[in-house]
Amino acid sequence: MRRIKFCAGHRLFGHGGKCEHFHGHNYVADFFVQGDSQDDVGRVLDFSDLKKRVKGWIDEHWDHSFLIRDTDENAKQALSMVVPSRFFVMPYNPTAENMAKYLLEEMCPEALQGTGARAVRVRVWETDESFAEAAIQNQHDSDDSYVTSETISL
């Protein structure tokens, strides 16, 4: 598992509560990877290589950006007026659940290509108390993933 930290803004389109306003979080994302074999050193994937690949993608696309739902035209218009503007359009609301799903299903296959390792679980912490995760249910079928969320009391 490798932990990556980043900050991003978002709003939950149609949420109906305070989270439909623009706001930001200091996110923590945990990446759990598996491989069919270990290398001669005993590694599935060098933690630093894992970090370089997933953090590289996050730094380029999500860190210090706003995550916006594709149907949220109003947010896209508003953010486009800001110079310089930096936002990332997602095919669904940027909840912690959907961020974990996107990282697992879209980002990780691309970022880990050629390593022999694959992400099987991504956990996104939105606050110190709340996380959501997406995981591959059938480890031989990457299309078969599920999403859960949890709030814990510390």
Ligand SMILES: Nc1nc2c(c(=O)[nH]1)N=C([C@H](O)[C@H](O)COP(=O)(O)OP(=O)(O)OP(=O)(O)O)CN2
């Ligand atoms: N299942 C989910 N529920 C909510 C999500 C989410 O991603 N998945 N996100 C939000 C908001 O982004 C919100 O900022 C976080 O909500 P909340 O836990 O209420 O945040 P606080 O820590 O600020 O809670 P307070 O107790 O009100 O301080 C909402 N729900």
